[in-house]
Amino acid sequence: MLGAMTAMAPRRERPDLSFLLDHTSLVLRSRMTAALGEIGLTPRMHCVLVHALEQERTQIQLAEIGDMDKTTMVVTVDALEEAGLAERRPSSTDRRARIIAVTDAGARLARRSQEIVDRVHAEALDALPATERKAFLRALERLVGDHLAAPVEAPRPVRRAREVVR
Numbered sequence: 001m002l003g004a005m006t007a008m009a010p011r012r013e014r015p016d017l018s019f020l021l022d023h024t025s026l027v028l029r030s031r032m033t034a035a036l037g038e039i040g041l042t043p044r045m046h047c048v049l050v051h052a053l054e055q056e057r058t059q060i061q062l063a064e065i066g067d068m069d070k071t072t073m074v075v076t077v078d079a080l081e082e083a084g085l086a087e088r089r090p091s092s093t094d095r096r097a098r099i100i101a102v103t104d105a106g107a108r109l110a111r112r113s114q115e116i117v118d119r120v121h122a123e124a125l126d127a128l129p130a131t132e133r134k135a136f137l138r139a140l141e142r143l144v145g146d147h148l149a150a151p152v153e154a155p156r157p158v159r160r161a162r163e164v165v166r
Contacts, residue, residue, distance in 0.1 A: 028124055035116045039109065040083070044068060044076045046117065049085060049110040052100040056091060062100055085109060 032043050041049075047066040051057060057065075063073035077100055080086035085106030091097040102110065125133050151158065 028120070031124070032117065032120050035120050036113055039112055039116065041109065041113050042076070042079075044072065045080055045085075046110070046113040048073075048076055048080060048100060049102055049106050050114060052086060052102050053107060053110055056093065056099045056101075058091070058097050058099055059088075080106065 029043065036043055036046055044066060048062050051062055051065050059073050059077060060070075062068075063070060066073070068076065077086065077088065080100075081088070084103060086100050086102050088098050089101045091099045125137070128136060
């Protein structure tokens with residue numbers, strides 16, 4: 001029976017791009033999570049710290065940058081506040097808005113976490129020969145900047161990959 005089932009499977013003409021991108025993304029995220037966990041941060045916490053340091057930003061702006069829903073953003077900022085790494089403050093330009101301000105301790109940790117992120121990325125890319133690395137990055141940048149720049153409307157919402165909780 002198994003032979004009959006495999007004979008009915010459609011023949012692939014090309015590699016499964018969805019699998020390749022999903023798998024590499026999952027493995028890279030797991031490595032990033034483990035590496036940042038060594039200094040007590042999650043990738044989301046790192047994202048908020050780094051982008052809040054760049055300029056004055058609200059929770060909503062940071063959530064958009066980090067592709068987080070409102071609840072996840074609140075939980076992330078709560079954790080950063082509890083750790084003394086960031087705080088909610090009134091905006092200096094709009095009294096109605098509240099921004100996420102990074103503390104001095106948060107700024108120091110953000111520098112360390114950026115070094116970790118850079119190292120994890122370098123380790124992943126170092127698995128490729130230099131010439132392939134450059135071509136790979138150019139191709140990904142072209143896809144992200146053009147054909148795969150934005151999601152399309154779908155009859156059902158696209159589900160995100162489930163994160164492994166440890």
